[in-house]
Amino acid sequence: MTTAETSEHDEPEDDVKMTIWEHLGELRKRLGRAAIGLVAGACVCWAYRQLLLDWLMVPYAKAWGERFPELVAAGQKPELQTLAPADAFVNYMQLALVGGVILATPIVFYQLWAFISPGLYSREKRYIIPFVVFSTTLFTSGVAFAYYVALPFSFPFFFSLLGEVGSQSGVVLTTKPTMEYYLDFAEHMLLAFGFVFELPLFIGFLSLAGIVTPQQLVRFSRYAIVGAFVVGAFVTPGPEISSQIAVSSALIALYFISVGLAFLIAKKKEAPSQS
Template sequence: MSEVKPEQSAAPLISHLMELRNRLLQAVMAVAVIFLGLVYFANDIYYFVAEPLTSRLPEGTSMIATDVATPFFTPIKLTIVLSIFLAMPYLLYQAWGFIAPGLYQHEKRLIAPLVFFSAVLFYGGIAFAYYVVFPLAFQFFTSVAPEGVTIATDISSYLDFVLKLFFAFGLAFEIPIATLLLCWTGATTPAQLKAKRPYIVVAAFVIGMLLTPPDIISQTMLAIPMLLLFELGLLFSRFYVKKSTEDEDASEVQ
């Protein structure tokens, strides 16, 4: 048996690291290009994101900036995050291009659509938060302010608040992908998930309570989509049940 030289074993590792570096650079370049195209409209973008709150503020009130540099840096921060969001399909493509060569053919057929639909679901979660949850939540918050209290939200605090909710809803909408992956890897089965449905219902409302503002409307409006998405993932999970070793070997031979 011929002895493998250290130089030969190190060569593939260096090759993978070089490819990883190149793909990371391409991802950063994509985000930078989008950012440069959007930075001129940073204030307009912030105005659009703040509209669910500003349109519901009491007459004569407005948002404020408590720091000197906040009016400049807050829209820039939002534009950077938006650039990452918009570049997400390309970022996922780069991640897919890096891991795909190490996958079997049947794994590629399963993961490729998951990568696409994960981006679609993430965008769907963000859109749901902006168009459905924010109007109801901010209407609730502005209507329960004690008498004599003037609502004047800091623009930086508002951005941090909505970004947390964007990420929360975006990740929550990935439930079908998580369900499919759990069944595909053999961690669980559709039958086992169906048996645990009552616990999942309770967990959805608990997560909704933790991730949303402290009102029953926002909590319910996150929990119900999570449950519907779980049922959707459960429906399709039967196509992603882990194969036995013999079946995998046979499919690879074919």
Template structure:
């Protein structure tokens, strides 16, 4: 009678579960989920408070692409952001603090997510915990930076140019509001940061055995359509920023396919070994 070979995780097919794997009731899982959500929420609240304290500095930082685009468009003077209601400045600072709080809390959120699923992972897979959390921050920062340095200036400059060309014979006065500008800016920054997390999400689901590369490839056409819809919804209503968001999303999707292929191999091997044992007449 043949003896199955051990897989990369040091386990004999699927006969043994992950190290330390013990049966848990539904309520145990629910309790762990509640604990993870509470800790993540507290991290967001802490980040919110920190960012609210520095909301003025963050607003000035977010306004820099507007100033750059204003000068590139050849407009006179400096752009001014108007406040139309007494509560606008406060509401704007709250919006800035919420977006900043989510970013600051990103390491805690992903750490809690990893800890929630880690009991179901093999020892080899648990080694990815710290790289997973660090990558979540770096990928979000990469997406937000890409948006801040390229997408925002180009989008604002294109909109200025379009307005000027469409009203060449009529002088145009820009009445930009603080609330609208910060709302649109934070929304698109968070959107780009979240989009750049796609490969990490694929890695997480593949490591947990939820998906593999074939699952993603099977629906790639639908995924591309959905990405263009998401880009149209999250970006200003003009083609430049929509394309600048949709194209990276598509590239990141196919990068996610490669990540899923690499990380789902242990699960595929374990499944193949278990099926081979059944075919040979061994106990599963």
């Protein structure tokens, strides 16, 4: 194949000049479709809102039972309180929206790819399915990590601070969190880890665009490791070092997966120039 033929095949198929208003119109269309996916996901989660709340309560209930075994023996169950008649409705709506975000991640990532695809080469457009699958898997893995690791490690520490303060004051710390507070905390953890787990994808895009190189990422790794332990200590503030190591190790692994992905991208970019 000649050089002219190669360059012709390498040109983006839909590489047409668009005005800023046309770009904004395309962005609005993609955002609208992503929003439809979010609304559909939220409607599904609203139909199963009580099951979702029960699922999200498991880490809290387990930590509460371990901290107050005497109350469990007496038949008392963990409680969440609402402060106003409409609070339960608003909190269920919030839960459904967050669940909708998680359910709609494949649609959102597909719309993201569809927005940038007109500027891609034909050989790059075939990666749409791997992109959607990879990005969705990363996000759901982050959500699962928050639910099964971060939340169970956080609540025992918070409950350990309760009880009698000192030996002379007679002050006793108790807690009965509101439904709003608990859902805010748990949902922020789920979404935060979901987005943090997108780090390999983000680094991959930066590497593909030539903004960062694998060598730069390797040099920056010492700071990334320190940052991972800082985040781990913040997310799991308890005295148990094992919980901090678990969270920090996951973040460090994500970073080095990103470095490996950057090396693969750099190698693929060098191959055509060498041939």
